[in-house]
Amino acid sequence: DTGVxxxxxxxxTKRGQNVTFRCDPISEHNRLYWYRQTLGQGPEFxxxxxxxxxxxxxxxxxxxxxxxxxxxxxxxxxxxRTEQGDSAMYLCASSPSLGGGPANYGYTFGSGTRLTVV
Amino acid sequence: AQKITQTQPGMxxxxxxxxxxxxxxxxxxxxxxxxxxxxPSSGEMIFLIYQGSYDQQNATEGRYSLNFxxxxxxxxxxxxASQLGDSAMYFCAMSSFGNEKLTFGTGTRLTxxx
Numbered sequence: 405d406t407g408v409x410x411x412x413x414x415x416x417t418k419r420g421q422n423v424t425f426r427c428d429p430i431s432e433h434n435r436l437y438w439y440r441q442t443l444g445q446g447p448e449f450x451x452x453x454x455x456x457x458x459x460x461x462x463x464x465x466x467x468x469x470x471x472x473x474x475x476x477x478x479x480x481x482x483x484x485r486t487e488q489g490d491s492a493m494y495l496c497a498s499s500p501s502l503g504g505g506p507a508n509y510g511y512t513f514g515s516g517t518r519l520t521v522v
Numbered sequence: 523a524q525k526i527t528q529t530q531p532g533m534x535x536x537x538x539x540x541x542x543x544x545x546x547x548x549x550x551x552x553x554x555x556x557x558x559x560x561x562p563s564s565g566e567m568i569f570l571i572y573q574g575s576y577d578q579q580n581a582t583e584g585r586y587s588l589n590f591x592x593x594x595x596x597x598x599x600x601x602x603a604s605q606l607g608d609s610a611m612y613f614c615a616m617s618s619f620g621n622e623k624l625t626f627g628t629g630t631r632l633t634x635x636x
Contacts, residue, residue, distance in 0.1 A: 435622060437622070437623075439624075444628070445628055445629075446526070446613050446615070446626025446627050446628055446629055447567070447613075447624070447626050448626070449623045449624065449625070452622065452623065460623065493565060495565075495567065497567075499622060511557075511569060511622075511624070512569070513559075513566055513567035513568075513569075514566065515564060515565050515566040516565045516566065518565070
């Protein structure tokens with residue numbers, strides 16, 4: 405396993421369409437995170453999973469956004485009725501469950517999916 | 523709430539010189555970690571270095587070192603002997619113990635001049 409894989413790398417969609425992104429974490433990592441990065445900003449936390457349980461969701465995650473991680477393996481992020489403001493890079497990261505303390509060296513990011521809503 | 527401030531939107535540095543990227547943070551949590559990531563134009567976030575709030579010594583990783591001044595709430599990244607491949611966006615981030623969510627700053631775009 406060479407790292408966190410995200411698909412697709414780029415997505416262009418028309419406003420109002422639904423899109424789905426996929427993230428495959430490092431196989432031994434049981435924690436998975438989604439971040440959104442808009443132009444000129446740092447990544448912002450969206451949500452995270454421990455195994456298949458979604459443990460935290462940001463207020464940035466409106467009701468048009470949904471994330472799943474069936475069977476605790478890969479995860480999908482779906483955006484319904486896309487808006488131009490959804491245009492951003494969507495980053496996925498995974499980490500092992502170290503227990504206590506920040507997940508320092510174990511936090512690995514994927515290359516992201518760049519979404520453009522036209 | 524946590525906050526990371528990076529006040530240098532862009533920096534230009536001559537190759538082989540050392541460079542310091544500034545980062546200040548704000549948190550009410552007693553235990554936390556500070557991180558630096560590099561983001562090349564390809565988009566992935568590459569982990570560079572980590573400093574725990576209770577670590578007595580400043581962290582070092584090869585050419586990277588973190589100048590941690592807890593009383594001033596600063597965590598500056600120092601890159602020694604800069605190389606052309608160091609040109610990228612650099613982000614400072616933090617998280618609290620027991621909460622793996624990272625809070626990022628707005629980043630600094632570093633350009634190394636040959």
